[in-house]
Amino acid sequence: MTSASPSISAAGPAPEPSALAEISQETLALCRRLFVQLLRRPSTLVAGVLQPLIWLVLFGALFSRAPEGLLPGGISYGRFLGAGVIVFTAFSGALNAGLPLMFDREFGFLNRLLVAPLRSRSSIVLASVLYITAMSLVQSLAIMATAALLGYGWPSGPGLFVVLVTLLLLVFAVTALSLGLAFALPGHIELIAVIFVANLPLLFASTALAPISFMPPWLGWLAALNPLTFAIEPIRAVYSGSFHLGDVVLNAPYGSLTAGTCLGLLAVLSAALFLSIRPLLDRKLT
Amino acid sequence: MIELQHLSKRYGGGRKAQPVHALDDLCLSVPAGCLYGLLGPNGAGKTTALRILCTLLAPDGGSVQVAGIDALAQPRAVRRLLGYVAQEVALDKILTGRELLQLQGDLYHLRPADRDGRIDELTALLAMNDWIDRRCGTYSGGMRRRLDLAAGLLHRPKVLVLDEPTVGLDIESRSAIWQVLRQLRDQGTTVLLSSHYLEEVDALADRLAILEAGRVIAEGPPQQLKAALGGDRVTLRVREFSDAEEAEQVRRLLEDCQGVSRVVVNRAQGFSLNLVVDDDGVVERLRRQLAEARLPVFALSQSRPSLDDVYLQATGRTLMDAELSVAGLRDAKAERKQAMR
DSSP: OOTTOTTOGGGOSSOOOOHHHHHHHHHHHHHHHHHHHHHHSTHHHHHHHHHHHHIIIIIHHHTTTOOTTSSGGGOOHHHHHHHHHHHHHHHHHHHTTHHHHHHHHHHTHHHHHHHSOOSOTHHHHHHHHHHHHHHHHHHHHHHHHHHHHTTSOOOOHHHHHHHHHHHHHHHHHHHHHHHHHHHHSSSHHHHHHHHHHHHHHHHHTTTTSSOGGGSOHHHHHHHHHOHHHHHHHHHHHHHTSOOOTTSEEEEETTEEEEHHHHHHHHHHHHHHHHHHHHHHHHHHTO | OEEEEEEEEEEOOSSSSOOEEEEEEEEEEEOTTOEEEEEOOTTSSHHHHHHHHTTSSOOSEEEEEETTEETTTOHHHHHHHEEEEOSSOOOOTTSBHHHHHHHHHHHTTOOHHHHHHHHHHHHHHTTOTTTTTSBGGGOOHHHHHHHHHHHHHTTOOSEEEEESTTTTOOHHHHHHHHHHHHHHHHTTOEEEEEESOHHHHHHHOSEEEEEETTEEEEEEOHHHHHHHHOSEEEEEESSSSOOHHHHHHHHHHHHTSTTEEEEEEEGGGTTEEEEEESSTHHHHHHHHHHHHTTOOOSEEEEEOOOHHHHHHHHHSSOHHHHHHHHHTTOOHHHHHHHHOO
């Protein structure tokens, strides 16, 4: 149905307002609702910041006496861990993206949205993506600030940009996954179970807590294939000082990956996930 | 205004469950500006029909037209015309009533100034001033219903569709909603509501359709449907609480009585007997016959036919009996799943 279609006589003689105006009106309204919910029930936000903070402080302390030279480049464990915790924060925040949607399905609020003449049903998904992206970035920035206070450093201007781009790519990918699950699974119990099960193993099977050289080969392989690793290593490179897209940041069992390759892989993953959940969303939202 | 033609819809039919025919060749035509009632017991297909009309559900077969627009081909154009007040009120309990209405207004693309003015209007109309800025989580059932009605009316729909709008409500909220619905009808809005309350449909509707097992079994203005039945209705109870055996005995006795055209045992009302009689003289004859058979009379009342009698005539059981017989069969979990996307 296009705005040029004359057959919608019931809408009156007035021309249809532009699609962009309508889509942004409905998306903003849906997004505003999610933020109002967050501000009136801030526990999600607080827990989302507290959990990685505890990781940062406890794990940092646990391994603070790790022998010198254990880590590549001889950096301290706290500085090494920082990148992992930042990525983990963004990841676990985005993994929850599907929850509000799942509750809307269960409580019938989604039906209210589907009865309305939304210009595009994608507005529902778009609002979730905007909300969860903003929230994940806020949480990540809080962790970065804490890491800076703990003396683990703060990325320079261009470095900060790399960190943001990396986190955005990861958040998009994980949000797509979570939204897909929110429509594929029967209820919030199942969704929470999947989130719970996915969360920690993905953390441990990545380079967030230890480098690949430290792992047994099978775990090294897992970590080298884990998308979290592709996000962690460029950020870690930023934190360790000099950063160039062409620098090798990951020595995987299957070869060396540059920062640019890592970011490219994340971008491909995001795109692939959004494309693969499209048929599901189309089916559930029409 | 609304044309539903030969709608059919089946649920389930997987490995475990037998398919349920929620709608079976349902045809319904609602004239413009009419307050139209959809009456039937739970499980008759009322909600399914309304969900299909509101483009929430695709029928297995048949066509849906609203104001000449094919709802299956142009759902968005139809959504703009419709206001839908669902049975299960889904409010966001964290938002205030006003915020919910603002969200609703944006989803219907009202201009902000228009939207806020309209919210003020409806707040006054539905007497929501005192609590519209409180969170929805604190609302009572009546408040939630009124807010949901306001949400359905926000974009000035040509057609308002309500699924059991007053179920479980206090009398005050119910009459407030009735008043608004009449007002809307008088202003030219087409109103279609479903109900399993006989009195509600009788009091409100200009026309009604009675649904049974997914089909329309009677249709017309309430007075006409009742008048068409003819005869008077007599309700007889030999004892305050009788049993099936005794009721059956009395039924056999009365069936042969001259002037009695029909006797039905009403399980839902303590095995009372519902009779259709031809004239006033019959009641005297009944009393005599009962006295001869040494049967007591606890209560005996006579009335003109009601909508319940219309239902009884068409299906052979009272609406209340129909409700009771499906009450145990309903699967709340399966129904929630049907409603979930």
